[in-house]
Amino acid sequence: MPKIHLDEETIARLDGLRQDEESYDDIVNELVNIYESEELTLFHSGDL
Numbered sequence: 001m002p003k004i005h006l007d008e009e010t011i012a013r014l015d016g017l018r019q020d021e022e023s024y025d026d027i028v029n030e031l032v033n034i035y036e037s038e039e040l041t042l043f044h045s046g047d048l
Contacts, residue, residue: 018027
């Protein structure tokens with residue numbers, strides 16, 4: 001498993017997004033899903 005290093009500011013921002021003792025893994029996965037969803041939406045919007 002790779003290790004990542006985050007700035008204290010980034011950790012504070014993640015802590016602000018976490019709900020109900022959500023793990024960092026959960027919140028990062030959710031953010032990646034949102035990013036991928038937005039990317040897909042932007043990609044398909046150009047096809048009109």
